[in-house]
Amino acid sequence: MPISPRLEIDSITRHFDGRDVVAGVSLQVAPGQVTCLLGPSGCGKSTTLRIVAGVDRQTTGRILVDGVIVSDDSQYMPPERRGIGLMFQDFALFPHLNVGENVAFGLDGGMRANRSRVLDLLDRVDLGGFVDVYPHQLSGGEQQRVALVRALAPRPAIMLMDEPFSGLDNRLRDDIRDRTLGLLKEENTAVLLVTHEPDEAMRMADEIALMRDGRIVQQGAPYSIYNNPRDRAAAGFFSDINIVRGTSHGALTETPFGQFLTPGHADGAPVEIVIRPQHLRIDFDRQGHGPKPTPTDGTAARGVVKRARFMGRESLVEFVMDHDGTELRATVPAVFLPKPGTALWLTLRRDRCFVFPA
Ligand code: ADP
Ligand code: MG
Numbered sequence: 001m002p003i004s005p006r007l008e009i010d011s012i013t014r015h016f017d018g019r020d021v022v023a024g025v026s027l028q029v030a031p032g033q034v035t036c037l038l039g040p041s042g043c044g045k046s047t048t049l050r051i052v053a054g055v056d057r058q059t060t061g062r063i064l065v066d067g068v069i070v071s072d073d074s075q076y077m078p079p080e081r082r083g084i085g086l087m088f089q090d091f092a093l094f095p096h097l098n099v100g101e102n103v104a105f106g107l108d109g110g111m112r113a114n115r116s117r118v119l120d121l122l123d124r125v126d127l128g129g130f131v132d133v134y135p136h137q138l139s140g141g142e143q144q145r146v147a148l149v150r151a152l153a154p155r156p157a158i159m160l161m162d163e164p165f166s167g168l169d170n171r172l173r174d175d176i177r178d179r180t181l182g183l184l185k186e187e188n189t190a191v192l193l194v195t196h197e198p199d200e201a202m203r204m205a206d207e208i209a210l211m212r213d214g215r216i217v218q219q220g221a222p223y224s225i226y227n228n229p230r231d232r233a234a235a236g237f238f239s240d241i242n243i244v245r246g247t248s249h250g251a252l253t254e255t256p257f258g259q260f261l262t263p264g265h266a267d268g269a270p271v272e273i274v275i276r277p278q279h280l281r282i283d284f285d286r287q288g289h290g291p292k293p294t295p296t297d298g299t300a301a302r303g304v305v306k307r308a309r310f311m312g313r314e315s316l317v318e319f320v321m322d323h324d325g326t327e328l329r330a331t332v333p334a335v336f337l338p339k340p341g342t343a344l345w346l347t348l349r350r351d352r353c354f355v356f357p358a
Helices: 045-053 099-104 110-124 140-152 170-186 198-204 222-227 232-238
Strands: 007-016 019-029 034-038 060-065 068-071 084-087 158-162 190-195 207-212 215-220 242-249 252-255 258-261 269-275 280-282 301-310 315-321 327-332 343-348 354-357
Touching (some): 019 034, 045 158, 084 140, 099 140, 140 170, 198 222, 222 232, 242 327, 315 343
Antiparallel strands (some): 301 315
């Protein structure tokens, strides 16, 4: 039996200054599930979250918690009665309370009645020894971890998080994300997480809802959105992309990298073959010293290295292509730094190409 949603956002819109900044968003989050609203800055993510929290109100649509309407045209339940935990960008600790008291703030009986839970939570984010310390004595990252466990302490059935890790430095961020995720899963919380960072969404989410201009344009598991983007913008949101242009004839498009099947594209329609840099292959078989073997199968195109950079995990090589002067970028998971001017043959991993109308 499918698990019924804990949180249901039903066709909400939010009108500001003559336009819909949220335009018909529907989304469900089940217990124990992390759904991520992912999209560029200004697309309406925070507004959506604020409406769910009850700190803003939708123009039309409904919010339901466990099947019960908490907000629609005629009803409005205030934030504190919705059983929702909040972790926003601009979190603030109470400066006059110590760490333990901050975490225990929302718990019946305060620190006295909940000491073991508070200590356990603080331990989980490596702040076990900080219970009596005051916020001004903590670093920004430590304060953020306290705010996180303060939000988790009352075991909210729903947790809303708006870019909660953005203030942390890189190494700390991965660690805190994983710990937070562990805690939320353990408590079977339904989580709606807002971020503009695809890496964060891929790392945290069971389900990603990709948002653009107030609408959800694609929704699915991270691997499914990454591997089956619905358009060029969706593909390009997750990584750098390369574009090879062509024209469809008889459901085929000829390119310098060979023929591609392009069913559903009209004769004469311009198409774009989109490919991520890690799926562009430098064809080492065709290189080598001495006379270069000329590719005969027509699936390799020649480019000249413009620039090569070592990025740590990989090398990024930029090419100017012989056939039309366009630039393509390939990443190689090794130290590979050919000199500018070097001519190399490239192929595409065909199973990783996306075909879109231009
Ligand atoms: P995101 O969180 O995706 O960056 P927001 O939801 O914060 O985007 O904002 C979406 C759009 O709504 C933006 O263009 C923003 O300027 C506008 N907006 C947000 N809040 C208000 C408000 N109170 N009054 C007018 N416009 C607003
Ligand atoms: Mg925002």
